[in-house]
Amino acid sequence: MDIHAKKANEALSEPYQDRARMLISCPDGPGIVAAVSHFLHQHGANIVQSDQYTMDPSGGMFFMRVEFDLVQLERKLPELKEQFTGVANRFSMEWQINSVSRKKKLAIFVSKEDHCLVELIWQWQAGDLDADIAMVVSNHPDMKEYVESFGIPYHLIPVTATTKQQAEKMQLEAVGNDIDVIILARYMQIISPTFIEHYRNRIINIHHSFLPAFVGGKPYAQAYQRGVKIIGATAHYVTEELDGGPIIEQDVQRVSHRDDVTELKRIGRTIERVVLARAVKWHIEDRILVHENKTVVFN
Amino acid sequence: MDIHAKKANEALSEPYQDRARMLISCPDGPGIVAAVSHFLHQHGANIVQSDQYTMDPSGGMFFMRVEFDLVQLERKLPELKEQFTGVANRFSMEWQINSVSRKKKLAIFVSKEDHCLVELIWQWQAGDLDADIAMVVSNHPDMKEYVESFGIPYHLIPVTATTKQQAEKMQLEAVGNDIDVIILARYMQIISPTFIEHYRNRIINIHHSFLPAFVGGKPYAQAYQRGVKIIGATAHYVTEELDGGPIIEQDVQRVSHRDDVTELKRIGRTIERVVLARAVKWHIEDRILVHENKTVVFN
Amino acid sequence: MDIHAKKANEALSEPYQDRARMLISCPDGPGIVAAVSHFLHQHGANIVQSDQYTMDPSGGMFFMRVEFDLVQLERKLPELKEQFTGVANRFSMEWQINSVSRKKKLAIFVSKEDHCLVELIWQWQAGDLDADIAMVVSNHPDMKEYVESFGIPYHLIPVTATTKQQAEKMQLEAVGNDIDVIILARYMQIISPTFIEHYRNRIINIHHSFLPAFVGGKPYAQAYQRGVKIIGATAHYVTEELDGGPIIEQDVQRVSHRDDVTELKRIGRTIERVVLARAVKWHIEDRILVHENKTVVFN
Amino acid sequence: MDIHAKKANEALSEPYQDRARMLISCPDGPGIVAAVSHFLHQHGANIVQSDQYTMDPSGGMFFMRVEFDLVQLERKLPELKEQFTGVANRFSMEWQINSVSRKKKLAIFVSKEDHCLVELIWQWQAGDLDADIAMVVSNHPDMKEYVESFGIPYHLIPVTATTKQQAEKMQLEAVGNDIDVIILARYMQIISPTFIEHYRNRIINIHHSFLPAFVGGKPYAQAYQRGVKIIGATAHYVTEELDGGPIIEQDVQRVSHRDDVTELKRIGRTIERVVLARAVKWHIEDRILVHENKTVVFN
Known part of the structure; x- marks a missing residue:
């Protein structure tokens, strides 16, 4: 059985040391995508994948998932999260940012x-x-x-x-x-x-x-x-x-x-x-x- | 719209003048397939397709569908049906035989x-x-x-x-x-x-x-x-x-x-x-x- | 047949008078999403749907589709397109913006x-x-x-x-x-x-x-x-x-x-x-x- | 791993001690289904499932699969096969009969x-x-x-x-x-x-x-x-x-x-x-x- 253990060890996540995923839910309103992508850009992150869905353009909920790369993610993540609170509060977001390399x-x-x-x-x-x-x-x-x-x-x-x-x-x-x-x-x-x-x-x-x-x-x-x-x-x-x-x-x-x-x-x-x-x-x-x-x- | 009517006229069923379909439901028991196929063979019919399903081998229901060709079907069908009554009664069948060419x-x-x-x-x-x-x-x-x-x-x-x-x-x-x-x-x-x-x-x-x-x-x-x-x-x-x-x-x-x-x-x-x-x-x-x-x- | 014509007339696009769709292809690089969403936000557009795909994070192609609402779209669209040229050139984009109401x-x-x-x-x-x-x-x-x-x-x-x-x-x-x-x-x-x-x-x-x-x-x-x-x-x-x-x-x-x-x-x-x-x-x-x-x- | 071996032992085939499967390919012609089902009925076998397909009603190939139960199958199978040779030769069949319980x-x-x-x-x-x-x-x-x-x-x-x-x-x-x-x-x-x-x-x-x-x-x-x-x-x-x-x-x-x-x-x-x-x-x-x-x- 040990032969299998090897494979699990050479984990999928190795090449994604610096990648994180952000999940956001909040009431819809203008400027959310702009605010989030501007924030990430400002902090040196590169958006690799972004998905977004608005349940109903007027008065509905807004959902977003962003994958981004940030050099030295592990070191910078705590501060990034702290600073994101500003954006999050402005739009009443429920949110999380997870490091891909943390299984x-x-x-x-x-x-x-x-x-x-x-x-x-x-x-x-x-x-x-x-x-x-x-x-x-x-x-x-x-x-x-x-x-x-x-x-x-x-x-x-x-x-x-x-x-x-x-x-x-x-x-x-x-x-x-x-x-x-x-x-x-x-x-x-x-x-x-x-x-x-x-x-x-x-x-x-x-x-x-x-x-x-x-x-x-x-x-x-x-x-x-x-x-x-x-x-x-x-x-x-x-x-x-x-x-x-x-x-x-x-x-x-x-x-x-x-x-x-x-x-x-x-x-x-x-x-x-x-x-x-x-x-x-x-x-x-x-x-x-x-x-x-x-x-x-x-x- | 008349262009379409043409197609419907050159009907699918034309080449199947002599083809009929038989549907049977009855309590399962030994010898049903043999009796049906023997009956058809005796009357000069050639089985083209036959499907059959037994709900439960012991004491269940038996279902059968047979497609067969019989030369001069239209002329012979009434008699064939009449004579099939004997087989049908023996096995307590519900059944029907339909001519394919009768739409x-x-x-x-x-x-x-x-x-x-x-x-x-x-x-x-x-x-x-x-x-x-x-x-x-x-x-x-x-x-x-x-x-x-x-x-x-x-x-x-x-x-x-x-x-x-x-x-x-x-x-x-x-x-x-x-x-x-x-x-x-x-x-x-x-x-x-x-x-x-x-x-x-x-x-x-x-x-x-x-x-x-x-x-x-x-x-x-x-x-x-x-x-x-x-x-x-x-x-x-x-x-x-x-x-x-x-x-x-x-x-x-x-x-x-x-x-x-x-x-x-x-x-x-x-x-x-x-x-x-x-x-x-x-x-x-x-x-x-x-x-x-x-x-x-x-x- | 005229009964059908009615339906086609009460067009799907009626409620989307002010909606447009933007399609972008360009070489990938940091800051594209931020630049596009910032541009749209600045011009008063609200992003309703945004999809994006990067073929390969390093050195690949970037593709994006954005649906947005902009009050008085028809009047503003020519200028919006003209001004977007700046963003587009910066990232070597192939792009188009289409009004949803233009069938x-x-x-x-x-x-x-x-x-x-x-x-x-x-x-x-x-x-x-x-x-x-x-x-x-x-x-x-x-x-x-x-x-x-x-x-x-x-x-x-x-x-x-x-x-x-x-x-x-x-x-x-x-x-x-x-x-x-x-x-x-x-x-x-x-x-x-x-x-x-x-x-x-x-x-x-x-x-x-x-x-x-x-x-x-x-x-x-x-x-x-x-x-x-x-x-x-x-x-x-x-x-x-x-x-x-x-x-x-x-x-x-x-x-x-x-x-x-x-x-x-x-x-x-x-x-x-x-x-x-x-x-x-x-x-x-x-x-x-x-x-x-x-x-x-x-x- | 031994826990699994148990399951494989209580085999699927146990209840089908007396069941066999027959596969037939031959040139199509009248009376094949009748001959096969009559043969099986005569020898005391009960057809449980029968599928059949004719590639082309006139001059094509005929394919058939029959599942049947026969009391004391194992004892009777050699003789059944021997006697089936007569039917098989009449229609130039390629055929096999396999006992379900023989894995x-x-x-x-x-x-x-x-x-x-x-x-x-x-x-x-x-x-x-x-x-x-x-x-x-x-x-x-x-x-x-x-x-x-x-x-x-x-x-x-x-x-x-x-x-x-x-x-x-x-x-x-x-x-x-x-x-x-x-x-x-x-x-x-x-x-x-x-x-x-x-x-x-x-x-x-x-x-x-x-x-x-x-x-x-x-x-x-x-x-x-x-x-x-x-x-x-x-x-x-x-x-x-x-x-x-x-x-x-x-x-x-x-x-x-x-x-x-x-x-x-x-x-x-x-x-x-x-x-x-x-x-x-x-x-x-x-x-x-x-x-x-x-x-x-x-x-």
Whole structure:
């Protein structure tokens, strides 16, 4: 397995030592792009990529993502952020600036179905997922040996009806304050509002249907029952409403009357893997802005 | 417009004078395929295409579609049907045999949105829809001139809350007993259970969402509200349950946060056109079998 | 047919009286976005949408598309353009600024296959194609009646091996200097280099294959012969190399061994229609920049 | 890793002890379906699924796939095959009957790119690939540890310009006579005609382009150069013509001007994995018939 570790080490981010990404949401108004790009230019930054979207030209919201290069970024970033506060306040911005070379830390939650976890680990070791998989948390021991073979810590925290609250406390401790994003890679337990509140817009779930169709349990059985001709999967941020959070990505595949529930699950596993991996990649690359219950994805 | 009429005349079905299609549904059991193919062979028919599906090998339903050529089909068909009764009864079959050269008669219902109607007429005049468009029925006058320019009768039957029952009576009279299938090409009125009963599994509706998501009115507005990343359309047979009948075909297209409701509608129109046209084509070519609330589509 | 004319009249562009689109290509370098957005801000314009792409951060090309609103645009546009010359020269820009309310003029070239023409006219009368179809040019009389029923002039210019040069002269005269873009909607004659030179990057062709597979004639027969499982269509700008120009858009659909050449053509017609309509829409909305033999499409 | 081995053991094929699949190719003529289904019925077999395709009703080829259940299949199969010879000879059939419970043996050839191999092993251990991976053959040591961790033998056979012939001899010895199908899972060496002859229509290659576009080396670089808007992958049987053999399956994904060669490769890896896995599954399930340079895939 060590052969893979090598690849992950020669990280994607190496050549981007001096690159940063800026995300902005604010009420729309004249002069925002000018102010931001002028600010960056003044501070010696070169804009490499810029995306922007106005929900409604008059009175709506404004969203922006900028990738820029700045020589000696690491040294200059704290000051840059401090000085940007002036621009930000003027336009009532919510904003963040992230250094590309600082890898995000992931905690992956999994139950017994392993395909989404295996996909994320494969993409990570292939160098396609530019992040650190800091830990795997599971309520089952099944994947322990596999996960640890990659040198990734595995927290086995069983969950039963009576120990649920205690288990969640242990999960919070395991995750700690250092994790950027939690991935529910077919983790089959409900997450409590308290837990969600700790990681608002930072918990990504994969639901095995084309939402909002087939909310809740056994979506493939529901799909078979309804006789749909296309099935899908949906990656979304977790909110208090079951399968109701902001949708990040969806994809589908054609099926036919010949496909029974087992076959739908088999086909679905590949859709789930691909959709979750895309959503995680976009989150890691700071491509997603959440507004109310929807996402703006700059990709 | 007459230039198009020519094409429709040099019909697709000409070379298939002696071809027929047989559709069978029955409880599964041993020997069905053997009995059917033996029967056809004995009567001098040559099987050109045969599809078959067993829902569940033990105790399920069996579905079959056979295309065959039989010299002097038209003369022999009545006797062939009569003699097939023996085979059919042995296996408790529901069945039909249709001559390919006998074109099915369509009645298209439309309101103000014209794209699905225009598509069907275009495919028909291009020779891609091997049927007769016997009439268009509408509650609005908007498309009258256009439809009549193709020599197709246009029945204008306004519908209001108070005249609904009377209007439906007029529709039934207009359609008569000679129509094989009714197409609701974005016809925005609810069809009564009585009407549906007359045309069980012979009324095809296009719903402008990926069912079962966004049942009912304004599905594009609902889709926008939910922030889905893919929109779709669904063709289904009409039953008493709103947007709940057997699904024939679905298709989808990717959208993004940039697409507002107007743009979703625009993108959706092309999906609706394509999905409805496929469903109609399959119905016309005897490719669809309905069982309970699902379809078997041999395509 | 007049019912449709109405829709086209209540044009999409009405609410965008004061909106303009700016397209820029130039060598990359620091400060471009800042300079452009600063310029627009200074002149009272509000950026509504901005897209930008750098081919290669160091030493590559830079592409930008900006939509902006400017009160009393029509009055101010000439001066705005003049003053922008300063910014443009500083960065060696190729650029254009187009008023959204000034509709582009299209000339559609067609031979006998009518599906792409019908699609464009349908989208135009539905209000989905925000342009003027100024004329149709054809080497066959087949579509004359249909086209003229929409009040669109039809130039019948027959082409034979011996009259080719003369015919092209007549085409150039018919098109004149007022046409923004020429659409080859399954026009089956080769265009001469002289003609292409007049409309560099302004002639859009639809090729009925997934280029670069199946260049040249009879692509569906070639596709059938090769046994591909997916067929496609490609919209591209016409260059001197047959089917070799910059690709604007492609799309595909799955086929099977059951589909013979006739069926491939039938399936393909819908792909062609959709792909060509998208490409034309993007051109009309100033979404396409050409660099060497490739396109940057901001959509 | 042993956790996975369990799953592969509780094989998909267990409940299908008595199921067999029959594949037939022959010149078309009347009575074939009747003869085959009558034969099976007479011998006590129950047809569970039957697909059939006639290339051209008059004078073309006929293809058929039948799945049937026969009590005590294993005991009766030799006799059934012997007796079927009569039917087969009458219609000049090429045919095979395979017991579903007899798993096919796979040899996977791989070089340095591991994604296709990892996918096949994952699908196999998930129980989705109902076959035995009998060995992996590679010209590089990179995947040895990984492959052997699943208990799969790894034959390291380096290939250089001078040792090519010798290496191929070693490969043939390693593969032996017991292997049903060879998978070139991004194996980057040319296979000799002699080798191909040994495994006619039993070597499946994944080519990383949408064939016939971009034959040969570096297809993603070629795709980038040409500026295509969609990339793809193709699984095909290997013939003497490079990337020219019968196509089994293809799939595609949309890309944009933003995707450089590295990104195309990344996107392509997922297409390659999915396409190859589907092709292997269909081969294993006896769904593919080859005729001249094309495949008939009953799925």
